[in-house]
Amino acid sequence: MIIKEVNPHFEDYLFNWDQTFQFLVGGYGSSKSYHTALKVVLKLLQEKRTALVVREVFETHRDSTFSLFATIIDELGVQTAAEAVSSPMHIRFANGSRIIFKGMDNPAKLKSVNNISLIWIEECSEVKYEGFKELIGRLRHPDHRLYMILTTNPVSQSNWTYRHFFKDERNKRFILDDEVLYEKRVAVVGDTYYHHSTADDNLFLPKSYLKQLDDMKAYDPDLYRIARKGRFGVNGTRVLPQFEVMEHEEVMRQISAISNPLKRTGMDFGFEASYNAVVRAAVDPDKKYLYIYWEYYKNKMTDDKTAEELNEFAVTKELIKADPAEPKSIQFFRQNGFNMTAARKFQGSRLQYTKKIKRFKKIFCSDRCANTIYELQPLTYATDKNGNLKEDQFTIDPHTLSALWYALDDYEVTDLKAEPEVRKRPNRKRGR
Known part of the structure; x- marks a missing residue:
């Protein structure tokens, strides 16, 4: 038996394996990555599986996902059942399960990966859409049910993650209104589980960190929306707000x-x-x-x-x-x-x-x-x-x-700032 204190908003997520795709989006410090790593470890302790963890750049694993897994194994006190090996980076389990780490910056190495039944794409918005579709093709196993978990901070609505999992105007695809997810926090559409989180869901954060996030509102509204609110939107200054x-x-x-x-x-x-x-x-x-x-x-x-x-x-x-x-x-x-x-x-x-x-x-x-x-x-x-x-x-x-x-090459729109001047009639003195 393993006893572990977790954030309440993630309790159901940890043990939910009902949907093939699980999409987690949230602000900074919401603990979505931590709970995903914990979820994967618990699954692989229970079942013999090979899990693939992917980031856009391979070397970023060392200080993020790999470090996270090593920490969780230590916290759970399961060092005899799971071991983090640093060179080459992988996690091996006593029951034969393993976690391997790959980067999309060297996609050729993905071709040698076989019998993957669980994939976690961390910071999936940084991975190209073609890479995501390639990974779906790598998800195959003769016996196990297949799962793909995607975690990300929200970025622009032009990013493929928004257009694939929520709305795609160009291809007239509508899956889920992201505003509904922000309100409900958890949603299921077809074979996809959605989870939204913010720093407020992480009860282990210091108040000083929350204050830093709140302060962003004054000097960087776009980053505040992403980091504090965990919401998609339009990043930057819109050219045509009208x-x-x-x-x-x-x-x-x-x-x-x-x-x-x-x-x-x-x-x-x-x-x-x-x-x-x-x-x-x-x-x-x-x-x-x-x-x-x-x-x-x-x-x-x-x-x-x-x-x-x-x-x-x-x-x-x-x-x-x-x-x-x-x-x-x-x-x-x-x-x-x-x-x-x-x-x-x-x-x-x-x-x-x-x-x-x-x-x-x-x-x-x-x-x-x-x-x-x-x-x-x-x-x-x-x-x-x-x-x-x-x-x-x-x-x-x-x-x-x-x-x-x-x-509109031959058409000129009146400059609105100039209109009042154009409409003024000059004051003229009448002469006799």
């Missing part, structure tokens, strides 16, 4: 109600890692609202194949303003009946075009434009090494934003 998603029918209804709508179409070219992105947008010049109501978004497409798929533009002769960096492609489309011209590009045009779009009071995007939503709703500015914003650079390469730049 961006909203709206049902397609409502977008079209509002566009039809505009007395003099200005409709524009823009195209950004791409092939391998980039994308051919086409967006149709409508401007309400009176309200200064921008509506995005149609998109095309594909890569690895030659110009002739793209022309076939966009043939309606050749038929209607709808004007497309396109990326001026691709004159050869523009000429190809023109020769195939498209009304396509190059947008302007000049020194500082990225910044000026971005500022132009930011001047719209509201930007409404049809819920059918999944890729536009995927790129623009969470879009944030890149920063330099000192944390200063780069106003013409972003954390991703947003092809739909480039398409919008070109679409």
